[in-house]
Amino acid sequence: MKILEDGICSISSIKASGYREGKYGVTILYHENSTAAAVFTTNKVYAAPIDITRKHLEDGNISAVIVNSGNANCYTKEDGIKKGLELAQLVADDLSIPLEDVAVASTGVIGRQMPMDIIKPVAIESLGRLGNSRQHASDAANAILTTDTVTKECAVEASLNDGTVFRVAGMCKGSGMIAPNMGTMLGFITTNLKINKNTLQEALRESVKKSFNMVVVDGDESTNDTVLVMSTNEIEAEIDENFQEALDYVCISLAKQIAKDGEGAKKFMEVVCEGAKSLDDAILVSKSVVSSSLVKTALAGADPNWGRIISAMGYSGVDFDPDNVSISIGSGNETVVIVDKGDVKTYSNPEQLEKAEELMGKKDIVITVNLHDGDASTTAYGCDLTYDYVRINAEYTT
Known part of the structure; x- marks a missing residue:
């Protein structure tokens, strides 16, 4: 397995961007017609973006993800759903894709309505910066941070048993409210292997069980936890255990980075x-x-x-x-x-x-x-x- 240095943009067809103004940031990931799977918080109180993304993932396909930091859009009732969909529609219109092909995630303060007058201009700026480079990956990883002190990224290149070379790349945020069953963390992972949604979902569940679900910073489980994986379906091959191994490696690396960056942590x-x-x-x-x-x-x-x-x-x-x-x-x-x-x-x-x-x-x-x-x-x-x-x-x- 080879460690790559370009973060989420190690998958060359993935476009990424991130822009921040003060505590508010917006990250966007884009690859049209990706197969996708996700796991979410088990907290009974969960944020509006989770409701939206669950529905948009029912067919196992998305083309874009929009993530905002600075506001959790949680316990915001119908207004929260409307504002989450407004951000998704902004992305859909700009990229000429269906609204149902946009996933949404948020992180920040719970119980406050989304300040759309601030977040929408940040989202528009982020949309205008989409691209594939080391800088684009860094911007994307940075814009989702809240109390984190560092970005968290990992990417690898590996081979299947038949010699097919593939990549898995990811980024996440998380520093406090980290507990078993995930906690105030958002994770986004991409691969260029063609994988059906059921296989992708099962592989993600297995990796999360070994990684993000094994991290504890403070014992509080958040309302917004989301880990989402996108397959760009560029490389067709028979999937074997080497894909799971690569996915596990990326997820465990990101989980360790969260633990090392726990709020106030020294050790x-x-x-x-x-x-x-x-x-x-x-x-x-x-x-x-x-x-x-x-x-x-x-x-x-x-x-x-x-x-x-x-x-x-x-x-x-x-x-x-x-x-x-x-x-x-x-x-x-x-x-x-x-x-x-x-x-x-x-x-x-x-x-x-x-x-x-x-x-x-x-x-x-x-x-x-x-x-x-x-x-x-x-x-x-x-x-x-x-x-x-x-x-x-x-x-x-x-």
């Missing part, structure tokens, strides 16, 4: 659960640890308080033997075993605890827990919980 955390009876058990345990506010604050303070880890495992809902658990803390090529099948190593060797404290002070930390109960394993992604997180969210709408 990135991976929680690996090994030796579980089932994948579902491994997911529950790893998510429970990565979601724990006590584990996240311990990470912020470089405190190797493994008691918080075993506690979070205990309330995960998974049946396991606490006296048979192993826990280790690592960073880079160094790892310290804290508990080995129930035997607490730091009791007899205080130097182990000192080494763990040193590793917890690193920027990237891996916590590995082994239930010694089966062969299933998985990884969850998260970050520390800092004073800056409270400050950012305390001042979010003021």
Whole structure:
């Protein structure tokens, strides 16, 4: 697999643009008659754009996506639907495509009506900038940001078993309100392989399960979460497991970038659960640890308080033997075993605890827990919980 540097525009037929004025930005992606699939938030309170996009994706085809930042267009009732459709119609008219071929997504403050007098001129400007280049990809990735501090992009080139070369490229935004089942994140992925909508939908669900659904920043699940994939249908070949692998790679890379850019975050955390009876058990345990506010604050303070880890495992809902658990803390090529099948190593060797404290002070930390109960394993992604997180969210709408 080859890593590409042109972001979403690594697919040469995709046109992208992004334009921002202050906190309001608009990104547009365009490729006529693309096959498409999407997954959305499971929050019962969901935004107007999700309602629109679900309906427009019923036939599995779209030609364009318009995304605005600065306003979530959520809890805005019928006016929200009308304004979302107004943005979609703007794109449809400009690109001479049916309204039903335009997907819509939004991110920003909940419960405020869309300021169309501001957003429409930004959308018009963005429409006039569509193109395919590194700069177009960067502009598109930037215009969707809210409290993010960096853009998040990934693109790869890979081959099917028959030698057919294809590409998968994506971008996303997300920094706060990130929780299992996705959370305040928008993700947009493209591929040039020809794939039918059912296969594309299933592949996306599989990738999201391993990636975006394994990210926890603060435990709050947003109202606007959307991950959408577009196939430009340019390359016809027999789809095999290599496409899933490439899609997984892009989604996991983007998910990690979200965790590293968590609001106020200083450290990135991976929680690996090994030796579980089932994948579902491994997911529950790893998510429970990565979601724990006590584990996240311990990470912020470089405190190797493994008691918080075993506690979070205990309330995960998974049946396991606490006296048979192993826990280790690592960073880079160094790892310290804290508990080995129930035997607490730091009791007899205080130097182990000192080494763990040193590793917890690193920027990237891996916590590995082994239930010694089966062969299933998985990884969850998260970050520390800092004073800056409270400050950012305390001042979010003021």
